[in-house]
Amino acid sequence: MLPTSLKLTEDEDINNNNGRLQSLQMDHTSLLKQFEHLDPHNQNTFEAKDLELLISTATKDLENYDAERHEEFKRYEMLKEHERREYLKGLDQEKREKEEKRMQELKEKHRQHPKVNAPGSVAQLREVWEETDGLDPQEFNAKTFFKLHDTNEDGVLDEQELEALFTKELEKVYDPKNEEDDMMEMEEERLRMREHVMKNVDLNKDRLVSLEEFLKSTEKKEFSNPKEWETLDAKPLYTEEELQRFEAELRDKEEELKRKAENLRQEQDLLRERGKALEAQKREYQQAVLEMSQRQKEQQAAGNGQPPAGPNGELQFQPQTQKPEEINAPAEAKNNLPAEPPQNLPSHT
């Protein structure tokens, strides 16, 4: 949706409304940046032409957005069917037949629902009027209805306000509690309903319903006597050919993923091998360093009387060359002759 500041009512003359223009200029540069296709020669003034361009660009973007949603939905349905078929393929015949029967029953069950009123028809609006708004059906009035459902009171029904009107109809077909009802389908159905109404009602194609457009639509034949609304289950959503193409695409993607996974596995193996080689090399180096430093210690020990180093380079314990009692002992006591009792022992008396 366009920012509300950009919505001009029909009788506003942009070129003569300087105050309005000035307020638009406040943030028009940032707005311009949001849309790609604007006139690059006119970046400094915000003119009616810009506004028109902006609106038509935004409208185009929204159209593309809806188209993309339809496309995504179709793919979703094809994926669902693909998975269903794959699942059935994996079963033995007896189980498969049982499952096929169960699925068929669910499908039938989904198809059984009260009649859906054509969106935008008098019957549909009256039902909202009566059941949602709690008003007397005899007093239905299109203008009051419009005002009531223009919830943000900006004078138009936008897409959200319009879609909200269909909830009542959609609830006849889709119940989140039922296995057979798919809420993705409900949203696709809601989108289709909105597009259907816009197509009939939105005369100036600005994706908004003005009161005038709305009132005009109530005078049309389709309003009181519409064509029956076909719910999604009425027609196939894709052809068998489209499904085949989609499945081929899936297979291609799967192949590519497998290829990528295989490449990754090979790379991983390679890295693991390289890691092992590095680890072995590291150990070899460590061993070499150890041996060299041991040799160095031994050489040093031999060369300058340093004590030899232990296996990890620590100094080995060396008994003291002189025992404490020898320090003050007479020289003759140092030989192996029976020693005289020391002369200067402290008396213990």
Ligand SMILES: [Ca+2]
């Ligand atoms: Ca509104």
Ligand SMILES: [Ca+2]
């Ligand atoms: Ca319109």
